[in-house]
Amino acid sequence: MSAPAISRSERVSRVFAVDRQAVLASAVALVALFVWALSLQGVDLGRIDDFGLISALPLATTLSMVALTVSFGLAVLGARPNRFVLALHVAVLLLMVYGLPSIVEPLPRFSVAWRHVGIAEVLTRTGGIDPSVSAYFSWPGFFALAGLVSTTMGWQDTMPLVGWSPLAFNVLYLAPVGILAQSLVADRRVRWLAVWLFLSTNWIGQDYFSPQAFGFLIYLWILALLIRFFGREPTSSWPVPAKWLQPDVPPVEISRPQRAGLLAIISVLFFVLVASHQLTPFATLASIVVLVATGRISTVTMPALMAVLLGAWLSYMTVTYLAGNLNQLLESIGSVDSSVSASLTDRLQGSPQHVFVAVLRSLVAVALWSIAVVGVLLRFQIGRRDVTMALLAFIPFGLLALQSYGGEILLRIFLFSLPFMALLAAHALEITASGRLTRVMVVAVLVVFMGGSFVSRYGNERMDIVTADQIAATDALYEIAEPGSLLVVAGDNTFWQYRDFELHRYRKLDREVVAGDVDGAIDRIAGEDRPVYVILSDSQFRGLALLKGVTEREWAAFERRFAADPRVERIYDQPAARIYRFVPGGS
Amino acid sequence: MPLIAPIVILALTMAAEIVVLASGDGVVRMVLVGGFLAFAPGAAALRPLQLPLQSLAWAGFAVTLSLAITGIVAGSLLYLGAWSGELGVTILALIVVVLTLVDLPTVRSGARALVRMLGSQQERGS
Numbered sequence: 001m002s003a004p005a006i007s008r009s010e011r012v013s014r015v016f017a018v019d020r021q022a023v024l025a026s027a028v029a030l031v032a033l034f035v036w037a038l039s040l041q042g043v044d045l046g047r048i049d050d051f052g053l054i055s056a057l058p059l060a061t062t063l064s065m066v067a068l069t070v071s072f073g074l075a076v077l078g079a080r081p082n083r084f085v086l087a088l089h090v091a092v093l094l095l096m097v098y099g100l101p102s103i104v105e106p107l108p109r110f111s112v113a114w115r116h117v118g119i120a121e122v123l124t125r126t127g128g129i130d131p132s133v134s135a136y137f138s139w140p141g142f143f144a145l146a147g148l149v150s151t152t153m154g155w156q157d158t159m160p161l162v163g164w165s166p167l168a169f170n171v172l173y174l175a176p177v178g179i180l181a182q183s184l185v186a187d188r189r190v191r192w193l194a195v196w197l198f199l200s201t202n203w204i205g206q207d208y209f210s211p212q213a214f215g216f217l218i219y220l221w222i223l224a225l226l227i228r229f230f231g232r233e234p235t236s237s238w239p240v241p242a243k244w245l246q247p248d249v250p251p252v253e254i255s256r257p258q259r260a261g262l263l264a265i266i267s268v269l270f271f272v273l274v275a276s277h278q279l280t281p282f283a284t285l286a287s288i289v290v291l292v293a294t295g296r297i298s299t300v301t302m303p304a305l306m307a308v309l310l311g312a313w314l315s316y317m318t319v320t321y322l323a324g325n326l327n328q329l330l331e332s333i334g335s336v337d338s339s340v341s342a343s344l345t346d347r348l349q350g351s352p353q354h355v356f357v358a359v360l361r362s363l364v365a366v367a368l369w370s371i372a373v374v375g376v377l378l379r380f381q382i383g384r385r386d387v388t389m390a391l392l393a394f395i396p397f398g399l400l401a402l403q404s405y406g407g408e409i410l411l412r413i414f415l416f417s418l419p420f421m422a423l424l425a426a427h428a429l430e431i432t433a434s435g436r437l438t439r440v441m442v443v444a445v446l447v448v449f450m451g452g453s454f455v456s457r458y459g460n461e462r463m464d465i466v467t468a469d470q471i472a473a474t475d476a477l478y479e480i481a482e483p484g485s486l487l488v489v490a491g492d493n494t495f496w497q498y499r500d501f502e503l504h505r506y507r508k509l510d511r512e513v514v515a516g517d518v519d520g521a522i523d524r525i526a527g528e529d530r531p532v533y534v535i536l537s538d539s540q541f542r543g544l545a546l547l548k549g550v551t552e553r554e555w556a557a558f559e560r561r562f563a564a565d566p567r568v569e570r571i572y573d574q575p576a577a578r579i580y581r582f583v584p585g586g587s
Numbered sequence: 588m589p590l591i592a593p594i595v596i597l598a599l600t601m602a603a604e605i606v607v608l609a610s611g612d613g614v615v616r617m618v619l620v621g622g623f624l625a626f627a628p629g630a631a632a633l634r635p636l637q638l639p640l641q642s643l644a645w646a647g648f649a650v651t652l653s654l655a656i657t658g659i660v661a662g663s664l665l666y667l668g669a670w671s672g673e674l675g676v677t678i679l680a681l682i683v684v685v686l687t688l689v690d691l692p693t694v695r696s697g698a699r700a701l702v703r704m705l706g707s708q709q710e711r712g713s
Contacts, residue, residue: 127670144665145658151672152603152620154612175647179640214654221651229638252639261636265652272655275662 021075022082025089028071033092036064043104045465050353050546053101053458062451065096069200069450073443076192077433086192090174093199097454098167098207107466108162111495111539113209114466118501120147120158126502131320133502138318141276142211157498158209165209169217170199173207176220177419183228184389185423186248193426198419201368201449203361203456204411215280216415218273222266222284223392226297229254229262234295244385245296263299270306274313279405281310283416287395296388332403347407350547357459364452365414371445372421375428382431393420463493463543470495470539473577477535480571480579485531488582490558493543494535505530514548518561525582526567534568537577593687596631599623600683607676620676628679629653631686635695656682 039060048056072089075081101109108114119136123129124147131137150158177198181191207213231251234242254262274281285306291297314322322329348358376390396416399409433442458464474496481487483503487496491510512521525532536559544550563570563580572579603623606616629652633645640648660678664670688694 123665124670127665128668129665140665141658141662144661145654148657148661148664148672148675149621149624152607152624152676154610154616154620172647172650175644175651179644217651218655221648254638258636258638262638265632265636268659269652269655272658276658 021078021080022085025071025075025078025082025085029068029085029089029092032064032068032071033095035060035067036096039064040100040104045105048462048465050351050357050462051459052357052455053461054455056104056461065450065454066447068092068096069447070443072196073446074439076189076196077430077439077442081189081192083188083192090192090195090199093196094167094170094174097199097457098170099164101458101461102163102167105465106468107471108159108209109461109464109466110205110208111464111466111493113162113165114495115497115501116143116146116209116211117158117162118497118499119143120150121499122501123147124151124157130502131318135278135321135325138321139211139276139278141272141274142214145214145276146209159498162209165213166205166207169207169213170202172217173198173220176217176224177422179224179228180220180419181423183224183231183249183252184247184386185427187430190423190426190430193429194419194423196446197368197422197425197449200446201364201422201453202415202418203364203453204414205457206411206415211277212280212412212415215273215277218269218276219280219284219416220419222269222273223287225262225266226288226291226299226302227388228252229259230297230299232296232298240294240387240391242295244387245294247296247386247388248384263302266302267305267309271309274310275317279399279412280416281306282402283396283399283412285310286398287392287416290391290395291388294388294391296391329403333401335404350549351545354459354546357456360452361456361459364449364456365410367452368421368425368449369417371428372424375424375426375431378431379424379427384427389420389423393417393424460546463539463546466495466539467576469574469576470537473535473537473572473574473579474498476572477533477579480581481533482531485533486525486528488525488532488534489540490534490536491540491544493539494537495539496535509534510544510548513544513555513558514550516554516558518558518565521558521562522565522567526584528582528584532582534562534580534582535577536562536580538575539577590691592630592634593691596627596634596683596687600627600680600687603627604676604680607673623676624657624679625650625653627653627683628656628686631683631690632656635686635690 039058042058043056043061045056054062068089072086072093075085075089119134119140120143122133122137123140123143129137129140136143146158146161149161150156153160174195177195178191181194185191185194206216229252231247233247233251234240234245270281270284273284285303288297288299288306289303292300292303348355350358372393376387379385394417396413399405399413399416403409405412429442429445433439474494477487477496478500481504483500484505486505486507488507488509489496490513491508494508497506507524509521509524512518512524525534541550541552541555544555545552559578562568563578567583569581569583570578571581599619599622602619605611606619626646626649629649632652633649638645638648657675657679660675660682664675664678689698
């Protein structure tokens with residue numbers, strides 16, 4: 001049966017109509033980018049308050065992001081979405097969301113990223129690995145990689161990699177996320193919507209210069225490759241009925257040598273993952289076990305091989321870490337309540353604006369998950385039975401039973417489930433957007449997600465931003481403190497440990513500062529037989545104010561009383577930070 | 588045409604090796620060494636597989652695999668106590684050269700012929 005014939009003029013007018021829409025959408029994206037770039041001159045970092053980076057942005061910056069989102073929504077839900085136009089929107093989104101801090105802030109942001117520079121610096125300077133220094137050295141894969149890159153590039157350290165890491169990682173995430181979308185979903189609109197949702201709702205900020213950002217990239221690739229090239233239509237009806245796993249997209253066939261080669265590569269990727277990060281291999285393995293158990297992929301021996309690699313690494317290479325922490329790790333298994341509490345309720349504190357941001361973060365996550373659940377139901381209603389996406393979206397929640405992961409387990413679960421939640425949510429939005437009004441509603445949802453996620457992502461910017469005078473103070477500390485010294489800070493938000501990491505010992509006095517307990521703080525450093533240096537900085541105060549609600553008055557009172565102790569001697573005094581030497585017998 | 592990609596990969600490898608061994612610096616070093624580390628090992632490992640992937644996805648995979656291979660080499664150097672940027676790049680260059688040579692059409696057809704020959708000899712022997 002042939003398609004009904006259409007006249008030449010009709011064909012020309014159709015092409016023209018499509019082109020006109022495409023040109024219009026592209027123009028909006030480019031104008032939004034132009035306005036956004038121009039508006040950045042008006043960014044005033046001094047205005048950042050506890051709402052985060054959004055408070056420093058001119059209105060034009062925000063409006064250009066809204067315009068881009070609306071344009072994308074209309075383009076993707078239009079009659080014939082043009083992939084080049086959609087790709088242009090995605091590229092602009094990447095720059096706007098993930099490139100922004102590197103453009104407007106003077107130095108790479110986020111204190112933990114600075115510490116990671118220090119870990120890599122130890123490896124390149126000493127040329128060896130001493131697992132007794134820190135847990136980082138039991139999983140050194142990412143830091144070894146970064147160290148070799150910086151050494152061969154002729155850099156002093158890995159700092160040049162830090163600033164643009166979020167943008168680079170998110171660009172790299174696109175390929176496996178695209179392959180996952182292509183392999184799991186037949187509809188092009190849903191795929192593009194999913195990619196957009198993935199990028200615009202990823203507020204948790206785990207894409208900085210870190211092992212977990214690199215690990216997530218490998219996680220995505222392993223799942224993408226297995227589902228794309230080792231997918232199959234299940235025949236068995238156990239444990240999930242086979243008809244519920246019939247893929248929307250037929251698996252791609254490859255030859256036996258190709259399969260063998262690809263399996264070798266996947267094993268290499270998993271090995272690097274195991275050597276780089278504690279948690280991600282478990283999330284990867286859990287997902288693959290479920291895919292194999294449900295018959296959705298054909299590599300039945302892969303989970304066993306991965307389990308052996310993971311077990312071998314844990315047994316031989318992390319002995320030093322496990323010797324000191326095994327009991328604590330085992331005790332936390334099954335403590336779902338404390339994991340949830342550490343990830344959720346413990347974070348809902350601090351200044352009122354920060355609590356608002358924290359609530360917003362939860363709302364963005366819950367909204368995305370809820371829409372994803374609706375997506376599962378709507379897919380069933382229209383006869384698409386493949387539950388693979390739903391399985392992969394909900395498997396990471398099993399990590400809650402493992403441990404709280406320093407109060408971050410829910411964040412990591414959000415990240416691991418995000419590609420699949422985005423796919424399911426995209427289904428829900430695409431199916432819903434059948435009429436003009438519903439299309440407008442879907443575009444509004446995209447705008448809300450974009451806004452909510454952006455505010456959430458950069459909601460801690462008051463403490464995450466780094467300034468040159470803070471770094472000058474830390475450099476001064478490293479020049480003053482002799483190797484073996486105890487370096488003491490008042491809070492986590494200190495930009496330090498980016499050099500000489502293993503040469504010093506570290507302590508923080510955040511509990512004492514929050515309680516206003518100066519005597520307790522002195523007690524915690526008084527018994528030391530090594531030189532003790534205390535650095536109190538504005539960045540620490542900003543962190544404590546944001547997360548713990550410490551007021552300027554309380555901070556000043558603490559520092560005044562601390563400095564008044566006869567055993568404390570001020571040896572560096574700048575507006576951004578003060579350094580004190582603690583002399584047990586008094587100066 | 589099939590030789591262009593291997594030639595580019597080998598040229599990049601040689602250039603990176605020379606720049607590192609000659610302690611060159613500046614933008615040239617950054618471009619050559621960065622390009623080599625980010626692309627060459629993964630591209631050399633992926634080419635023989637000829638996976639049906641779109642070019643952008645293939646490039647993304649090559650970058651990820653390059654980082655993974657570089658990570659393994661870097662970690663091995665650290666655990667062996669043989670840390671050296673020059674040695675790291677040299678090992679990576681050797682890996683790239685071997686993988687690229689394996690992928691050359693003459694080597695592939697030669698390998699196939701060798702396998703056939705060994706197979707037929709084995710049949711005669713039995």
